[in-house]
Amino acid sequence: MKRTSRDIRTANRYEVLRQIIAASPTSRQELAAATGLSLATVATLVGELLDLRMITEVGFEDSAGGRPRGLVAVNASGGALIGVDIAETYVHVELFDLALNVLARAEEDVRPGESLPEQVVAHVASAVGSVVAQAGVEGSRVLGVGVSVPGQVDRATGTSEYAPNWDWHEVPLLDLLTEHIAYPLYLDNPLRASAVAELWFGAARGRGDAVVVNLGTGVGAGLVLGGALHRGVSNSAGEWGHTTIVLDGRLCRCGRNGCVEAYVGASGIMLTLRELSADSALLHPEDQTATIAALARGVEAGDPVALKALRDTVRYLGAGIADLVNLFNPEVVVLSSWVATALGEPLVAQVREAVARHALPRPMAATEIVLSPIPTDPVCLGAATFALEGALRSVGQRQHKRSRTAPPS
Amino acid sequence: MKRTSRDIRTANRYEVLRQIIAASPTSRQELAAATGLSLATVATLVGELLDLRMITEVGFEDSAGGRPRGLVAVNASGGALIGVDIAETYVHVELFDLALNVLARAEEDVRPGESLPEQVVAHVASAVGSVVAQAGVEGSRVLGVGVSVPGQVDRATGTSEYAPNWDWHEVPLLDLLTEHIAYPLYLDNPLRASAVAELWFGAARGRGDAVVVNLGTGVGAGLVLGGALHRGVSNSAGEWGHTTIVLDGRLCRCGRNGCVEAYVGASGIMLTLRELSADSALLHPEDQTATIAALARGVEAGDPVALKALRDTVRYLGAGIADLVNLFNPEVVVLSSWVATALGEPLVAQVREAVARHALPRPMAATEIVLSPIPTDPVCLGAATFALEGALRSVGQRQHKRSRTAPPS
Structure with a gap:
């Protein structure tokens, strides 16, 4: 697909948060140096992330001869993300805080002959319920659930076009999941989940x-x-x-x-x-x-x-x-x-x-x-990252709308 | 390589010119619709291209009920571009106007045993001189020469790292060419030249x-x-x-x-x-x-x-x-x-x-x-396009500098 200025703005938002997660606490100046973005751009993006409570101000550091620099850090408890790794023989689910620490895990076996879409969806719903309960997180704090399913996936329609292990064809997986799971859902496959995990954290x-x-x-x-x-x-x-x-x-x-x-x-x-x-x-x-x-x-x-x-x-x-x-x-x-x-x-x-x-x-x-240097299941981590990216994208769209109704003076 | 906002601006400049070349005359409104860019962005980019005399104003068209719309067209005679296709047995050179029409062609045979870098460079220099003379173009109007050489190329240093047909290793081709050719030179290989030709014109x-x-x-x-x-x-x-x-x-x-x-x-x-x-x-x-x-x-x-x-x-x-x-x-x-x-x-x-x-x-x-729908040598066309892109890039840099010394009021 062709890339637009908007894609670049979204990518910059991702990159600033990525850097903050990797190196909290940090200053806007350090972020500009690490990302190659201008200080003005970084300041805008940091402001957005503060508004979202994904990050917080955590004090100041001295700068040689200059004014003290404000420090920001990821607000780990500012939200929860869930990653779902549907594989041939199991469904593995992890719940993360915003620093992408694992707070809870659940695994369900998918036995041979139990691989109808409805059966797999029931396993996912049960495991998602389990990790939310284990972590004691309020539902309103769950920013989203990323779901990885093997094979060819149509993200736009939420369809598993073809899953070779179970011979699924055109399964409307997101529709089925929506009947059981109230959080925003993001569907993709393990190739893309593990790639995005390496891109953010590996x-x-x-x-x-x-x-x-x-x-x-x-x-x-x-x-x-x-x-x-x-x-x-x-x-x-x-x-x-x-x-x-x-x-x-x-x-x-x-x-x-x-x-x-x-x-x-x-x-x-x-x-x-x-x-x-x-x-x-x-x-x-x-x-x-x-x-x-x-x-x-x-x-x-x-x-x-x-x-x-x-x-x-x-x-x-x-x-x-x-x-x-x-x-x-x-x-x-x-x-x-x-x-x-x-x-x-x-x-x-x-x-x-x-x-x-x-x-x-x-x-x-x-x-x-x-x-891969990622110590946990990279597919769960990547799936949760899709949910994080989704939350960052929709935020940008909301802010965009807001700024149209009330243009800056 | 990572892409930045600047890369996107450059790509947008390419795309507007591409569209004007494909559909002259055209209006800013049509360009916005065709490229997906905002009318404001298109107006800025059209202004840059007018300043460069790569395009010209060519009148107005009625718009239903609105003000007449200004039309622009490519200024074919606003400059010349040269594409060089170095192949195993020949050197093929074409000179183009800014609408990428071929104005002159020259071909020299590279005989077996004549493939030393200096020998090939002499063929290129002779053919480039020939097309400029044939077309009767002033040297100052030649915006650049794109050169395609088979194999692995280091663009930054202008080196032919490895050319399998002649077993060239680490040949400083751009330095050698600079001794004979005074125009800005851009080195790459036939894969990239033919791809950029399809991207712009195919x-x-x-x-x-x-x-x-x-x-x-x-x-x-x-x-x-x-x-x-x-x-x-x-x-x-x-x-x-x-x-x-x-x-x-x-x-x-x-x-x-x-x-x-x-x-x-x-x-x-x-x-x-x-x-x-x-x-x-x-x-x-x-x-x-x-x-x-x-x-x-x-x-x-x-x-x-x-x-x-x-x-x-x-x-x-x-x-x-x-x-x-x-x-x-x-x-x-x-x-x-x-x-x-x-x-x-x-x-x-x-x-x-x-x-x-x-x-x-x-x-x-x-x-x-x-x-490929391209009727002429796509490698020559692509090589010339590298020269066009180079001219558009350096322009952006000059304008950027100018705007820093004299900020808009």
Whole structure:
């Protein structure tokens, strides 16, 4: 989509709050230096955030020879945000304060055969009710609920267009959720949730161009381009899991052949293990999480099958990530989601070498490859961040209206 | 790179001029409607362009019941722009007026063994001198010269970091050119030149997200994202030709295996033909242009080897373009450069079918696939456009300085 001056104003509002959350207390002068915005712009944006009680004045600091500078800090208790991570086998919900500390958590299992939209929605509603009750937060203080659901999502209509794990098509998820949840709702998918989490709180903070590689059951790339999320024209950019790495290769669950996901998604890694050693003790049939955990332990213990399975996986992963480096020329590639977390630094070290073999030298030289530094569920955090962004956007619109009825003198 | 308010102002200045060039004469009101900018912003930008004599007032039109509206049009003779397309076997130079009509052309052959930087620079200098003389334009009216050179380019230092066809490394091309050419110079590569040509004058005009696929000797993708060129952090985004489509596949001239370019670049297509029929009459050894032209004629005549070679090429091309659709979710994919032009609509029709087989339905549904509608050399046009953008940028800076010394009352 084309970007307008209004998008830039919204992005600046995000960036000032992001910086305050990262470095409270702080002064307007420090914020201007950190964000590159003018002091006048920062002062306006800080004024808006103070009006919203998202931040507060917390005293003064001396400035060498000048007037004392006012300090502001995030007002952690100024509101609550809820992030919902709907995954294939569970619904995970976290409630955050405005400093994005987790105040409460709830998890519900989604058992096989319980994946009708109404059943999943009931789990979400129950978990959201639970975190609000646990945290003892008044309903009026909940600024919004961000919901991540796998697959293709139409944000404008709140529809899950296609969820491959449950074969959902055109499910009006936001309408269904609205029947149970009274807070403002924001729908998107895990690729974008984890990308926005890195942009606000992780390895993409302050970076113009970043790619967040999600390695889980599903596989994809969240894209930060020009300092903002790249969604594409119908909110479906980043489907790296379904780019072709081996023409006419392994069958993918999307029905096509040779997709990246067929080799480096959790099922793909299990298939690689099975091909190497059908009776390997590392294999826990029907349990991806246990298998990947066993693989990680095997790698640590020097088990030859585990080492070979990791090496084979990295052969595909390295080529696939090199494609992202060659295409986007990012400052950083962040490895996120549970398979990346489980395999950890041994994975990252091998990926760095493999990407360097495939990528062109110039974009490679400009790119760091790191594990996500976010210690909690990045999808919950990112979903909650969508709710925070939504609150900041609607605020701007309200203020805009107000200023039209009462123009400044 | 992160985008700032200043980038947006510059982009708005580009967009207003773009619209005036496309639809002269036009009114400020029509420009506001076409660009989505406010009438006040359009009036300011039109004022700047009038000051620059890039546009002129050309009378009034009646508006229903209101005051007559002033009309503006591009001032074609208000300046000249030069575009230079350095390719493997030729240097092609065109001189344009401000309506981007071609006023003069020159071409010099670059023979094998004549590809030292100094030799290529001498060809460029000679051809630039020739077009200025042919057009009878005063030197002071030349606003700038855009130069496209294949490979990786560092715009900031004016260096050709790596040109694969001649194995150039770290050539200070802009310094060398400055010794012979007195006009402002702007260096970039053909991917970005053809993308900016589509953005200003072709199939990406008015689109937020577009991918310009270059099919020539080299292969790559120029990226228009969020309404502007995406360069990446070191100006090397878009190296689609060196993404992997067949892991461990054909050797590519970049030294790696299985790259898209190894199958769909001109040499790759020749190799496919040779593999199908080593003594095919379509093959002109050492002459890519003649071979691709013969292939195009063969396809038209229903020659079975030609049809099979096209089908095999499209098998790779369809998967590779589907990767771009899945990753970027663009509004339009434009096929550009000489191989695409030569193979024309039969290629595009087959590519559309092949991409639809590989891409996910949601991004596919949002994407058009078209041949470049630009009738002249898009790389020359894009290079000249870099010079136009450079003139518009430096103008903004001059005006900015002026307004600081004499603030508006």
